[in-house]
Amino acid sequence: xxxxxxxxxGAGLSERFAEVRARTCxxxxxLSSEDQQIQAFDYASPTKxxxxxxxxxFETFVLGREPGHEPPFDPTFSVLxxxxxxxxxxxxxxxxxxxxxxxxxxxxxxxxxxxxREMVDRLRSQDEAVRADLVELGLQHEMQHQELxxxxxxxxxxxxxxxxxxxxxxxxxSSAPATSKWIPFDAQLIQVGHHGRGFCxxxxxxxxxxxxxxxxLRSNPVTNAEVMSFIDDAGYRRPELWLxxxxxxxxxxxxxxxxxxxxxxxxxxWRTFTLYGEQAVDPxxxxxxxxxxxxxxxxxxxxxxLPTEQEWEWAATTQGGSPQxxxxxxxxxxxxxxxxxxxxxxxxxxxxxxxxxxAYQPYPRYRPLAGAVGEYNGKFMANQLVLRGGSCATPAxxxxxxxxxxxxPHQRWQFxxxxxxxxxx
Numbered sequence: 001x002x003x004x005x006x007x008x009x010g011a012g013l014s015e016r017f018a019e020v021r022a023r024t025c026x027x028x029x030x031l032s033s034e035d036q037q038i039q040a041f042d043y044a045s046p047t048k049x050x051x052x053x054x055x056x057x058f059e060t061f062v063l064g065r066e067p068g069h070e071p072p073f074d075p076t077f078s079v080l081x082x083x084x085x086x087x088x089x090x091x092x093x094x095x096x097x098x099x100x101x102x103x104x105x106x107x108x109x110x111x112x113x114x115x116x117r118e119m120v121d122r123l124r125s126q127d128e129a130v131r132a133d134l135v136e137l138g139l140q141h142e143m144q145h146q147e148l149x150x151x152x153x154x155x156x157x158x159x160x161x162x163x164x165x166x167x168x169x170x171x172x173x174s175s176a177p178a179t180s181k182w183i184p185f186d187a188q189l190i191q192v193g194h195h196g197r198g199f200c201x202x203x204x205x206x207x208x209x210x211x212x213x214x215x216x217l218r219s220n221p222v223t224n225a226e227v228m229s230f231i232d233d234a235g236y237r238r239p240e241l242w243l244x245x246x247x248x249x250x251x252x253x254x255x256x257x258x259x260x261x262x263x264x265x266x267x268x269x270w271r272t273f274t275l276y277g278e279q280a281v282d283p284x285x286x287x288x289x290x291x292x293x294x295x296x297x298x299x300x301x302x303x304x305x306l307p308t309e310q311e312w313e314w315a316a317t318t319q320g321g322s323p324q325x326x327x328x329x330x331x332x333x334x335x336x337x338x339x340x341x342x343x344x345x346x347x348x349x350x351x352x353x354x355x356x357x358x359a360y361q362p363y364p365r366y367r368p369l370a371g372a373v374g375e376y377n378g379k380f381m382a383n384q385l386v387l388r389g390g391s392c393a394t395p396a397x398x399x400x401x402x403x404x405x406x407x408x409p410h411q412r413w414q415f416x417x418x419x420x421x422x423x424x425x
Contacts, residue, residue: 013132014123020139021116023395024054024146025109030167031153033105039098044155044413045148049081049097052108054142055115056081060088061373062134063118070118073111074103087372136199137373143395147414150275150334150393155413158260158273165277174284174337178220178346184424185315187214192313193363194402203377204402208364210310214424217307217315220338220346221354221419222298225283227290228270230298231257241300246293249410259289259412275334286336288352288417292385292409295355295418307421309358309386309404316388316401319343326350326389328396336392336415350394352417353387353405360384360406384408391415 028036028047036047045053056077063069072078080100082091092100103111123135150166157164193207194200230236236256239247249255260273261281270281290298299305307315325341326349339347361381368378384406390399393415407414 013135014120017119017123017135017139018116020142020395021054021112024051024142024149025112027146027149035153035157035164036105037098037101038156039095040156040159041413042095043411044152045094045097046100046156047149047153048105048108049100050145050149050152051105051112052077052081052103053083054138054145055108055112057141058119058135058138059115060085062131062138063115063122065131065134066122073114074107077103077111085372085375087375134373137376140199140201140398141376143398146329146395147391147393150329151414154260154273154275163273163278166275169276169333171274171276171279171333171335173280173282176338177223177225177284178338178340181219181344182216182422183219183315183319183344184216185212185214185311185318187212190310190314192310192402194400198400200400200402201377201404202369202374203362203366203381203404204400206363206365212308212311212314215307215311216422216424217311217345218304218420219344221286221352221417222295222302223283224270224281224285224287226302227258227287227298228281228283230301233301235297235301238301241297243293243296246291246297246409249291249293255294258287258294261289279335282335282337284338286338286347286352286417288336288391288415289412290355290417291412292355292407292416294412295416296409299418299420302420304420304422306355306357306418309356309388311421312354312356312388312419313401315345316348320345320348320401323349323390323399323401324396326396326399327392328390328398329393330396332392334393336417348389348419349399350390351392352389352415353391354389354417354419356386356388358386360386360404380406387416 028051031047039046059072079090080092082088084091153166189209189211191207192210194204195207235241236250261270263270271278272281295306321341321343327339328350336351339351368374387405
């Protein structure tokens with residue numbers, strides 16, 4: 001399959017390349033070199049590593065295939081900044097990325113400038129050897145890392161007791177609670193998966209038929225106020241609400257609230273750590289930083305369940321409106337809030353990724369891409385759950401109705417929440 005239907009090279013692609021690459025640097029610009037070095041958790045990479053890895057991707061998978069390309073900027077980078085591509089070679093251990101004090105941030109930025117200069121020159125020259133599908137894959141990959149850069153710096157800064165901010169901005173509460181109602185959908189044979197022109201990841205294909213039973217999907221995601229009620233109702237201590245693995249996770253880690261929630265001594269109100277420092281929890285905003293286990297338990301507590309990814313996609317396709325209605329990274333601030341649309345659904349696009357019941361598995365007749373880029377998605381199709389819809393940290397024009405995000409059910413450092421579903425009566 002092709003990743004994108006477009007002509008190779010050209011000014012349009014070179015301008016998009018420059019725009020996406022510049023956005024990554026803008027996201028990191030407010031961070032000191034020390035900020036960009038830290039790694040507080042195994043899963044949260046340093047900002048400096050993201051800057052280098054996304055550059056390594058273009059140097060390795062695009063420029064490395066081009067005639068006349070000079071030797072690599074630094075041969076050691078093929079190990080230091082290779083994330084998980086076994087077909088390319090060995091990788092430096094992910095949990096130890098924060099130990100890479102060298103190369104310096106200045107060297108990494110020089111690396112970006114060198115690779116960007118050659119990429120733009122080749123794209124502007126409309127070099128027929130440049131594979132536009134690989135360039136587009138690299139841009140989409142970088143947009144994923146823009147979201148990861150923000151969620152990782154949020155995690156890395158969260159351990160600092162002074163609550164430092166990524167950016168000093170005032171964040172306002174959602175103006176009013178969203179209305180909750182149930183949107184019904186009939187049983188039928190449906191089509192899911194990517195179709196039409198334009199980019200998609202290989203895990204969104206092939207388009208295929210599947211059957212959905214009658215179901216209802218709630219018009220708005222679960223809110224922070226509902227999570228507070230769940231906590232007050234001893235939700236984290238009630239075994240009947242939890243999957244066995246989820247309850248074991250709660251007990252092992254002493255989980256009592258969503259990630260980043262905290263109560264100051266002597267104060268009953270919940271507060272949360274955000275990219276803008278510590279803030280009061282917005283009761284009307286979509287709840288986020290919830291694991292798949294928490295999402296399942298909260299949906300059960302509400303007398304509902306999580307939707308399947310097929311139900312979510314069908315609802316979004318038929319009544320969800322356009323992804324362009326969502327509030328994305330560029331619109332800020334990077335905190336979830338109510339986002340009305342012209343559809344019956346609130347905050348369906350952007351704000352917070354929504355957990356589904358569905359295991360992340362290949363679609364019928366799925367085939368990964370050839371070569372090392374085939375490791376991008378396919379080899380992770382085990383033990384993870386699918387999420388849909390995008391978040392407030394997702395770049396605009398990156399998410400489609402068929403887009404499949406995936407994480408392990410215990411993970412919650414991303415902007416992840418839930419929208420309840422239930423079987424139709």
